[in-house]
Amino acid sequence: MAFTRATGKHRGPSRLTRKRAGIAGAAALATTGVIGGLASPALAADTESPSFEDTGLTQAVAAGTTLAEQIDAQAAAQQYEADLAAARAKAEAEAKRKAEARVKAAREAKERAAREAERKRLMSYTLPVAASHVSTAYQAGGSVWSSGSHTGVDFHAPSGTPVVAVGMGTVVEAGWGGAYGNNIVIKMKDGTYTQYGHLSSIGVSVGQTVTPGQRIGLSGSTGNSSGPHLHFEARTSPDYGSDIDPVAYLRGHGVSV
Template sequence: MAFTRAAGKHRAPSRMSRKSAHVAGVAAIATTGVIGTLATPALAADVESTPSPEETGLSQVISTETLADQVGAQAEAQGEEASEAAALAEAQAKAEAAAKRNAEIRLRAAKDAKERADREAERKRLNSFQAPVDGSYVSTGWHTGGSMWSSGSHTGIDFHAASGTEVVAVGRGTVVEAGWGGAYGNNVVIRMHDGTYTQYGHLSSINVQVGQDVLPGQQIGLSGSTGNSSGPHLHFEARTGADYGSDIDPIAYLRSHGVTV
């Protein structure tokens, strides 16, 4: 039995049917190698019927992938910038720490140097000597002869000094005598740190006591004219021992310790 299409208006081929026909036609032409001038309009018409990107969905896929690539590249660039910033901050922190350490080292070195200098200065000061009366001069020399002295000669030297002039220890030592000394009047005897002895006579007053340690330049009394004295002055002796008769040249003694007399 034969079937016939119902009479009436026929439905046009669908778009997809036309596309399929177009593809088949192109394939046939490509197989035969024959392309006529009259076929060009048909091809153009078929090209116009090619699905749009919106229809196929390809544009959305490509746009999404492109955006993802852009976001990834941006994130990577930001990550590199963050890494560079962190590296720079670390380098700056290390530089600041190194500078701080160097400053501390310099400060400690300067402090140590100052302490050494202070210790050395103090050591020199403690071992220094000076004249017993500041700004004075020798009015009577050592071993000067005369009837004033029981031994027949002067066992020390006299420094010119008005009554009440400050008298100081010529160096570091310990007081072994402080009080009345007969012909010496009020006197002080000091055992020096080098083992020698110095004596200060005819004092008007005494400011130290036996057993007391004294430093160079420390006041021990005031000058006067007590004892066997013809007037205010300081009698100064240098000795090898504590007893009378062990006197040595006071000027040579002071000069040997750097004192200008």
């Protein structure tokens, strides 16, 4: 007895049936020539490789490359700015160091010059009375001097005229000196001695160090004196009788007399 497959709306065709139908349809299309016309473009499309332009990949890669370049360029720019700032800071620091060095060098040079000037000043000599002149010469003869001659020189100086140390030294006598009246004796740096007599007042004391041009008293006419003036002596010792030519002494130390 032969069995037949039931058909109806509640039963769909089997897979084998669908496959056979598809084959039959394809054969029919091949018979009519339709499949050839459809196959050619399809095969042509399959044989061509898809381009980046067709897929949009080129735009994505181009966009990615541009972003990377922008990031690199930004990083390079930032590094350049950092290097420039570092170079500028280094240059400013170097300029500041050089400026400070110049200021320091100038200050040290100024200090050296000041020390040298002070050293020269301390080693210098000056007149005992400014802008004065010798009114009585050294070893002038006469009865007014007990030794028979003048042991120093007299500088013209009205009473109260400032009297200064002719050079640097130490006061070894300051007070009454008999015929010299109020007098001061200074031991000089070179080992010689200078004397200032007939003073109206004394402004220093024994043991005090004095410098060139420092005021030590005021001129007057005390002691054995015929009128206001300054009696000035140069000696090899603090004792009377060791006198030397005071004008030659001052000139020997660079003083114009």
